[in-house]
């Protein structure tokens with residue numbers, strides 16, 4: 001029987017350092033959606049090579065990312081899960097969509113502008129990164145895309161490209177909606193709460209990694225930059241460090257920010273930070289345990305199988321797109 005469920009697609013770059021921001025902003029939703037939707041998840045290795053990298057380390061990081069995602073709860077038995085580069089249909093669709101992407105739109109992409117402003121070498125791959133992302137999503141006719149806030153602009157561009165394609169060639173793609181969490185869409189750096197928590201921040205204390213030991217988690221949360229007024233209040237302007245910790249704790253425990261403020265408002269930062277650290281440790285304990293139980297060779301085998309299944313599915317979509325665009329006969 002045909003699968004009538006709507007399709008979910010999302011991706012993560014295998015640049016090492018998968019952190020609490022990735023987890024609370026996106027991965028928790030990836031896992032949850034497996035119960036209800038046809039889920040397709042991808043380690044987007046082609047996106048990751050748009051910046052300078054070491055091929056040997058990269059190859060390890062790729063497998064490591066797949067292993068961490070499985071430990072978080074991505075189940076290759078329930079989700080299509082694979083490395084992007086092993087399914088060449090992504091790249092072909094990216095080329096087709098690229099022919100419909102005005103350069104003016106790409107010039108407005110803030111992630112590209114931020115990276116170049118920070119000194120990353122501008123190249124065509126980095127520039128057209130959002131087009132490949134659109135191809136990832138549209139290839140599988142995805143309707144829902146679980147992401148953090150920083151990918152919102154890319155998703156808007158994806159929606160726009162889907163509309164352009166449909167208007168020109170016929171109704172092929174559903175217009176995908178983002179799924180962005182209400183409270184944890186943008187987890188900030190623990191050291192500079194004005195910046196988002198990021199894999200590429202050179203300061204390791206700025207982020208909690210998903211596989212950090214309980215000791216490291218406690219140390220990092222305790223040394224999180226806050227302010228000198230002792231009240232625990234949710235106020236991004238005056239208290240960004242504390243507001244970030246409140247969001248982190250809410251994301252880990254499921255308690256509302258209001259309840260947390262009522263509970264910790266006047267207890268002082270020492271007690272609050274310990275409670276946040278305990279909540280993060282409890283949330284990530286099962287991920288650490290699952291990670292330890294996973295075997296590299298088995299993860300690699302599952303990824304090869306995932307790529308075979310994904311290619312088979314993507315080939316059908318590719319044929320259809322080729323017909324619509326006149327690249328093959330109807």
Ligand code: TYM
Nearest residue numbers: 010011012013021022025026044133147148185186187197
């Ligand atoms: P990437 O690898 O940077 O991040 C993976 C996911 O984590 C989210 N995220 C955050 N959420 C909250 N707070 C943070 N500090 C934080 N940092 C990262 C990201 O929003 C993302 O959802 N371009 C994508 C990868 C991609 C993709 C796709 C995503 C390629 N193709 C198709 C969705 C659909 C990226 O670089 O994510």
